[in-house]
Amino acid sequence: MAHSADFNGPGTPGPNLMESMKTTLSASSKVLIVDDEPDIVEEVIERLTKEGLDCIPAYNAAEAMDLVDKRPDIGVVVTDIRMPGMNGIDMARELKENLEEDRDIYVIVVTGHAGMQEAIEALKVGAEDFLTKPVSPDHLIHSVRRAEETIQLRHNEREFHERLEREVVKRTAEARALTKSLDKNNLELIKANRVKDEFLAIISHELRSPLHGIIALAELIQMSQGKDSPETYLEYAEIILKEGNRLSETVDMMLTLSAGNQGLIELNPKPIPVRPLLARVLALTEETIQEKNIALHIDEVPETLIITADEKYMAQALGCLINNAVKFSSRDAEIHICADETPDAWHFILRDNGPGMSEAEIAIAFEPLRQVDGSLSRRHEGCGAGINIATTLTELHGGSLEIDSTPGEGTAVTITLPRNRETGVEA
Numbered sequence: 001m002a003h004s005a006d007f008n009g010p011g012t013p014g015p016n017l018m019e020s021m022k023t024t025l026s027a028s029s030k031v032l033i034v035d036d037e038p039d040i041v042e043e044v045i046e047r048l049t050k051e052g053l054d055c056i057p058a059y060n061a062a063e064a065m066d067l068v069d070k071r072p073d074i075g076v077v078v079t080d081i082r083m084p085g086m087n088g089i090d091m092a093r094e095l096k097e098n099l100e101e102d103r104d105i106y107v108i109v110v111t112g113h114a115g116m117q118e119a120i121e122a123l124k125v126g127a128e129d130f131l132t133k134p135v136s137p138d139h140l141i142h143s144v145r146r147a148e149e150t151i152q153l154r155h156n157e158r159e160f161h162e163r164l165e166r167e168v169v170k171r172t173a174e175a176r177a178l179t180k181s182l183d184k185n186n187l188e189l190i191k192a193n194r195v196k197d198e199f200l201a202i203i204s205h206e207l208r209s210p211l212h213g214i215i216a217l218a219e220l221i222q223m224s225q226g227k228d229s230p231e232t233y234l235e236y237a238e239i240i241l242k243e244g245n246r247l248s249e250t251v252d253m254m255l256t257l258s259a260g261n262q263g264l265i266e267l268n269p270k271p272i273p274v275r276p277l278l279a280r281v282l283a284l285t286e287e288t289i290q291e292k293n294i295a296l297h298i299d300e301v302p303e304t305l306i307i308t309a310d311e312k313y314m315a316q317a318l319g320c321l322i323n324n325a326v327k328f329s330s331r332d333a334e335i336h337i338c339a340d341e342t343p344d345a346w347h348f349i350l351r352d353n354g355p356g357m358s359e360a361e362i363a364i365a366f367e368p369l370r371q372v373d374g375s376l377s378r379r380h381e382g383c384g385a386g387i388n389i390a391t392t393l394t395e396l397h398g399g400s401l402e403i404d405s406t407p408g409e410g411t412a413v414t415i416t417l418p419r420n421r422e423t424g425v426e427a
Helices: 015-024 038-050 061-070 088-097 113-124 137-178 184-224 230-261 274-283 286-291 311-328 359-366 386-396
Strands: 030-034 055-058 074-080 106-111 129-132 270-273 295-299 306-309 334-341 345-352 400-405 411-418
Touching: 030 038, 030 061, 038 055, 038 137, 055 061, 061 074, 061 088, 074 088, 074 137, 088 106, 088 113, 106 113, 106 137, 113 129, 113 230, 129 137, 129 184, 137 184, 184 230, 230 311, 230 386, 270 274, 270 311, 274 286, 274 295, 274 311, 274 334, 286 311, 306 311, 311 334, 311 345, 311 386, 311 411, 359 386, 359 400, 386 400, 386 411
Parallel strands: 030 055, 030 074, 074 106, 106 129, 295 334
Antiparallel strands: 270 306, 334 345, 345 411, 400 411
16 A cells, blocks of 8 residues: 555544444454555554454465465455555456355455545446545444445345255155145246245345445545545546446336236337447447457448337347346457348347357246346346346337357347337338
8 A cells, every 4th residue: 555544543433333343243254454565464454453353464466366265264355456466456356257156255445535546447346345545444444344244144145045945945845745746836836936035135136236335435425524526526426326327227127027027018119220229228338348348349230220119128128138248248258239121020139259058048047037147146247137128028029039059159149020010010
């Protein structure tokens, strides 16, 4: 860190906060302190140790990565951003991308006011929180406390998920043992209840994650008492807006899914130029595309191509597919989008060179309330309803959605819309 943490200034936490820390934090969870300046590491560890926290030192990113790999008891990482070699941002990205499925790591980055853009970048790659220098003890302790509470919540959700799976297996086995003629509807009900509970656990995670960022920034603004620069507050606002939009997107998807399942969606079809439609949809994922350096190509889409559809819901269907492609593609991947028409139909085809899916995974992707990777520590955010929503909206237009995919070879998704529907509206 470029400056010593301010551990002797005003604002030292009172006994209630200290006692709360001691009772809240799990004795088995370790806090990894990463900084290239040994004096800073020693000072931070000394302070946190007094609050009952078990800390481990690391003096560069490579050492920290090695410790995280070897020490499954490390749950929180507090790291400076500016360090020789791999910096804190790249380290946060590596930690998140290579995290084992059943493990949680909460990353807190430390930056100076001049490095706010770096803090924003760290949040984008997966860091959960950030602190600005000089770091006062109450801010640091509060942040670590929130980290431990979040990890505990994730752990509880995962335990619930696993316990639910075991209970379903047990109950199903018992039911089969009692009678071989168990009614098919009962089996479907058991499955539906399991899927519902899985989905609720994932949704709670998807809603909570952006809320953490919003709450952290709101607290930072409150504690700054108007002393930060207008530029800094603008950066705070940009992050809050991004996380708020993520929340809004999740809620919108849930509302569409619910309305579709209840048959409450009414289409308002009209002629829509395809290129402007794609441009609007792609603008919503532009930031993620740039962050992952994805090459996105719009191929073979005639300037004059016009379809007849409900603009809002067709944009949402295409958005779900593009979001999925971007989300599951690795850095430097390629995505191709094309659209054309035949005498009877319009076609949208989206191809990526991502991880691909097996036949079993494709079947899960089409199911309502299911996610191919249903674990709460999965590497990709999202509630897993994208394919199902896109399929529902496409079928409401009288069309179809098909997936052609091979593990390791990418995925192609095709939407086909009939040019002549019962509405009688045609481009």
